[in-house]
Amino acid sequence: MSSDRTRALKRDDAWAWIFIGPLMAGVAVFYFWPLLSTFYNSFTEFGAFGGTQWTGLENYRTLLTDGEVPRAVLNTLIYTAVVMLGIPLSVYLASLLNRPGLRFAWFYRVMFFMPIVAMPAAIAMVWRMIYNSDFGMLNYLLSLIGIDGPYWIASPGWALAAVSIVGLWASLGFSIIILSGGLRGIPPELYEAASLDGAAPMRQFFSVTVPLLTPSIFFLTIITAINGFQLFDLLYALMGPTNPAMSRTQSLVYLFYEQAFGQNDKGYASAIAMLILAIIGLITVVQFRLQKKWVNYA
Amino acid sequence: MPDTAVASATTGRARTRALQGGTRRRGSRGPRNIDAYLVLTLGGLIMIFPFVWQLIMSLSTQAEVTSVPPTLVPEAVQWRNYVDVFDLLPFAASQFTVSALVTVMRVVVQMILCAMAGYAFARMQFRGRGIIFALLLSILMVPSQIYLIPQYSIIQNMGLLNTVLGIAMPGLFSAFGTFLLRQHFSSMPDSLEEAARLDGANQWQIFWKVMLPLSGPALASVAILTTIASWNDLLWPLVVSTYEESMPLAVGLATLQGQHMTNYPVMMAASLLAMAPILILFLVLQRRVVEGLAHSGMKG
Numbered sequence: 117m118s119s120d121r122t123r124a125l126k127r128d129d130a131w132a133w134i135f136i137g138p139l140m141a142g143v144a145v146f147y148f149w150p151l152l153s154t155f156y157n158s159f160t161e162f163g164a165f166g167g168t169q170w171t172g173l174e175n176y177r178t179l180l181t182d183g184e185v186p187r188a189v190l191n192t193l194i195y196t197a198v199v200m201l202g203i204p205l206s207v208y209l210a211s212l213l214n215r216p217g218l219r220f221a222w223f224y225r226v227m228f229f230m231p232i233v234a235m236p237a238a239i240a241m242v243w244r245m246i247y248n249s250d251f252g253m254l255n256y257l258l259s260l261i262g263i264d265g266p267y268w269i270a271s272p273g274w275a276l277a278a279v280s281i282v283g284l285w286a287s288l289g290f291s292i293i294i295l296s297g298g299l300r301g302i303p304p305e306l307y308e309a310a311s312l313d314g315a316a317p318m319r320q321f322f323s324v325t326v327p328l329l330t331p332s333i334f335f336l337t338i339i340t341a342i343n344g345f346q347l348f349d350l351l352y353a354l355m356g357p358t359n360p361a362m363s364r365t366q367s368l369v370y371l372f373y374e375q376a377f378g379q380n381d382k383g384y385a386s387a388i389a390m391l392i393l394a395i396i397g398l399i400t401v402v403q404f405r406l407q408k409k410w411v412n413y414a
Numbered sequence: 415m416p417d418t419a420v421a422s423a424t425t426g427r428a429r430t431r432a433l434q435g436g437t438r439r440r441g442s443r444g445p446r447n448i449d450a451y452l453v454l455t456l457g458g459l460i461m462i463f464p465f466v467w468q469l470i471m472s473l474s475t476q477a478e479v480t481s482v483p484p485t486l487v488p489e490a491v492q493w494r495n496y497v498d499v500f501d502l503l504p505f506a507a508s509q510f511t512v513s514a515l516v517t518v519m520r521v522v523v524q525m526i527l528c529a530m531a532g533y534a535f536a537r538m539q540f541r542g543r544g545i546i547f548a549l550l551l552s553i554l555m556v557p558s559q560i561y562l563i564p565q566y567s568i569i570q571n572m573g574l575l576n577t578v579l580g581i582a583m584p585g586l587f588s589a590f591g592t593f594l595l596r597q598h599f600s601s602m603p604d605s606l607e608e609a610a611r612l613d614g615a616n617q618w619q620i621f622w623k624v625m626l627p628l629s630g631p632a633l634a635s636v637a638i639l640t641t642i643a644s645w646n647d648l649l650w651p652l653v654v655s656t657y658e659e660s661m662p663l664a665v666g667l668a669t670l671q672g673q674h675m676t677n678y679p680v681m682m683a684a685s686l687l688a689m690a691p692i693l694i695l696f697l698v699l700q701r702r703v704v705e706g707l708a709h710s711g712m713k714g
Contacts, residue, residue, distance in 0.1 A: 128538035131617040135534035139527040140546070142587035147553045150564035157563065209457060212450040222700065227458030229704060230465060233696045235646040237668040238685035242468040245678060251480045253467065285461070293708050346557055349648040353668045369649075372559050377653055382563050389559045396557055 157386035168383065175387035185388075187364070188371040189395070191276055195367065196344030198280035199287055203336055206291035211325055213292060214299045229289040236286070240353035243282050244269060269355055272364035279351050279365070286350065287343070291336055298332030299325070330411045334403070341399050345392065348373065368392055465693075472496070472682035479678045495683040502680050505658045505666060506687075513662040514691075516582045516651075517644040521637050523586040528636060529629065532595030533621050537607065547596075553589040558649075566653055576660040581651045585644060591636045594709055598632035599625065635706040638699065645692050663688045 158175055160168040179185055213224055231239070246253045247268040255265030266274045302325065310320045347367040355362055357378075366374070369392065376385035471479050473492050478485035500506055534540070535547050565584050574580030602625060610620045626633075648664045655661040661669070667688055675681055696703050 127540060128534075128617060129540045132534045132538045132540035132543070135538070135617075135621070136531040136546070139531040139587055139592060140550075142527070143550060143553065143589065145568065146565055146584040146587055147561055147589075148549070150561040150568075151556065153564035154560050209454070212454055215447055215450050218447055218450055224454045224458050225704065226697065226700060227462045229700075229707075230462055230693065230696065232707060233642055233646075233692050233703065234465070235664055235667075235685075235689045235692065237646075237648055237664040238688045239464060239468075241667065241670075241681055241685040242464045242471075245471060245479070245682070246464065246467065251482050251484065253484050256483055285464075288461070290707065293704055297708055342557070346559070349646075352648065352652075356668075369557075369559055372562075373649065373653075376563055386563060389557075389562070392557050393560055 154386045154389055157383055158390050160383045160386075162380070162382040171383065175384045178384055179387050179391060184363070184366070184371060185368075185391075188366050188368045191365060192345055192347060192367045192369075194276060195280045195283060195347050196341055198277075199283045199344045200337065200340055202284045202288050203291055203333060203340065206288055206295055206336075207326065207329060207333065209288070210292045210295035210299055211321060214296055228292055231286045232289040232293075234286070236349040237353040239286070240282070240350060243278075243354060247278050269359070270361060272361040275355060275359075275361045275365040279347075279354055282350055282354060283344070283347065287340065291340070294336050294339070295329060295332050298329045302328045327412045331413060334407055334411045338400055338403055341403070342396055345369075345396050345399070368395075468682050468686055472679055472686050474679055476677065476679055479682075492679060495679045496687070498677075498680045499684045499687060502675075502677055503666070503670075503684055505661070506663075506684060508659045509661055509663045509666040510688075512578060512581070512655075512660060513645055513664070515578045516585075516662055517641055519578065519582040520585045520644045521640050523582075524588050524591050524640050525633055525636060527586070528588055528591035528595050529626060529633065530621070531592045532597075533599050533625060535592065535596045536599035537602075537625075538617070550589045551593060554593075562650070562653065565650075569654055574654075576655050576657050578660075580654050581662060582644075584650065585640075585647075588636075588640070590710075591640065594636055595629070595632055598629060602628065631702075634702060635709060638695070638703055638706045639710050641695065642692055642703075 157168065159170060159172060161171045161174070162168050209228070212218075213221060213228070218224075247255075249255060249265065249267040249270065252265075252268075254268070258265040268274050268278045306324050306328070307320060310324050315323060346369055348369040351365070351367055351370055352373075355365065357374075359365075362370075368388065372385050372388040372392065375381045375388060470486065470488065472495055474485060474488040475492055478488050531550075535543065561584070569575060569580045569583060572580070574583065606624055606628075607620055610624045615623070646664060647662075648668060651662045651665045652668065655665055658666065658669075667685055670681065670684075
């Protein structure tokens with residue numbers, strides 16, 4: 117007898133709740149309730165001595181008029197865009213790493229994947245040294261080719277670029293991992309057929325590899341956009357909260373953090389959190405719409 | 415290169431290899447992959463440069479670290495910097511302990527709760543299963559900042575600010591871990607369960623004595639991902655820990671920036687020590703970590 121039928125005959129309601137109960141209780145308290153709570157809080161103002169007061173759409177009105185918001189949205193978008201530039205690069209690198217007969221592949225993987233697991237707060241300290249305007253390696257290398265390097269992290273104009281480069285560096289390995297999964301799913305016969313038709317390696321890359329990889333690339337653009345929009349750790353650790361350039365460089369999540377725990381304006385911060393949710397939702401919807409135009413589900 | 419595509423694909427050896435290994439373009443190995451070796455070596459060196467540079471600086475003197483042009487090889491290796499970490503950062507040891515305790519607590523509790531729930535979602539019939547599971551997964555689609563302020567209030571009201579339990583708390587309950595383990599339990603054969611049932615085992619015994627012992631790799635994936643995420647986590651512990659002695663390492667390091675610490679070699683040593691457990695874990699369990707990370711794509 118098929119076990120599905122066996123199980124259908126006998127419901128496990130009591131046992132099931134013993135099994136999922138502990139997890140669901142925690143999830144209800146620490147996730148479901150907070151979600152509703154933040155939504156509610158976004159219409160209130162937190163009093164100095166506890167308690168909240170209903171203020172209707174006031175926080176959302178502030179959101180629209182606060183000059184820091186568009187700036188933070190723009191910063192976050194720029195950061196996300198730069199990190200996205202890593203995707204084409206990682207398509208190329210993943211195709212190299214998955215070449216048949218490539219030796220020392222594990223060695224290359226270690227090098228490319230190490231940044232993914234490195235603690236952002238710790239690795240940021242090294243990058244601060246590399247970016248240092250007095251004795252940093254980067255400006256030294258730039259000086260060799262006659263360029264007078266900027267102050268990087270201390271200057272409002274360059275700090276975002278500096279953070280984005282580290283973000284790109286830190287996320288490249290993850291992209292390669294996702295794409296490697298996709299590459300392994302491409303049937304080898306296709307390359308053989310392409311070879312027989314006389315397609316050169318370059319042509320094979322663009323006519324076989326890239327089109328068949330589009331589902332993985334699509335998945336990656338969504339994940340990268342979502343992660344990019346949640347920029348906080350690297351920004352905080354690289355720049356430090358007291359950096360004067362921070363107000364010009366802050367991300368949306370940093371603004372949220374600053375309002376909630378710096379300014380202690382938790383009602384307004386909740387509205388910012390709702391904005392982050394809305395933007396991420398919007399980006400995901402748009403990407404799913406555009407998907408039909410370029411993703412190839414063979 | 416004239417000898418490539420057509421020629422190699424028509425030779426028997428290349429053809430066999432193509433069928434076995436997923437060959438593309440030229441047949442195989444050796445000098446023909448020279449472009450791959452060149453690009454990967456150059457790219458790889460750029461990727462690990464920050465780690466190598468960190469190690470070099472951590473073994474140099476302050477004068478060498480701040481010299482122009484940079485000193486690539488320190489004159490004498492300064493092991494002392496690693497000892498000085500504990501003088502200069504008096505809380506380093508206790509922060510290390512906090513990080514370790516939080517991580518262990520999250521891994522252990524998550525594995526138990528996620529395995530139990532994942533098992534039920536995969537292998538039990540109960541009212542509301544589909545809806546409850548969908549609700550659980552919806553957590554993953556929402557950015558974590560949405561939960562942060564109420565989570566903070568709850569921890570504050572429970573009197574758990576600046577405690578290991580408070581830092582670990584929301585992370586004890588993982589929708590993602592449950593999802594991974596549900597996938598795993600769904601793929602296990604029904605015959606195992608039926609045999610145990612015939613032997614008179616109840617649901618708990620089937621789960622605990624039959625299914626769980628066969629779940630090592632899946633549990634390891636969850637444990638590895640949780641360890642990395644927990645060790646590196648910044649925003650949540652930053653919010654709930656304010657005393658230097660009760661912070662995890664990530665927060666301790668991040669807040670150093672604000673204090674105008676300028677003993678660079680010691681800072682490099684400290685940050686390398688902070689990353690070391692995870693880097694070692696990665697080097698030792700490379701394949702498994704990569705597998706786990708490939709799953710973690712789901713985690714938004």
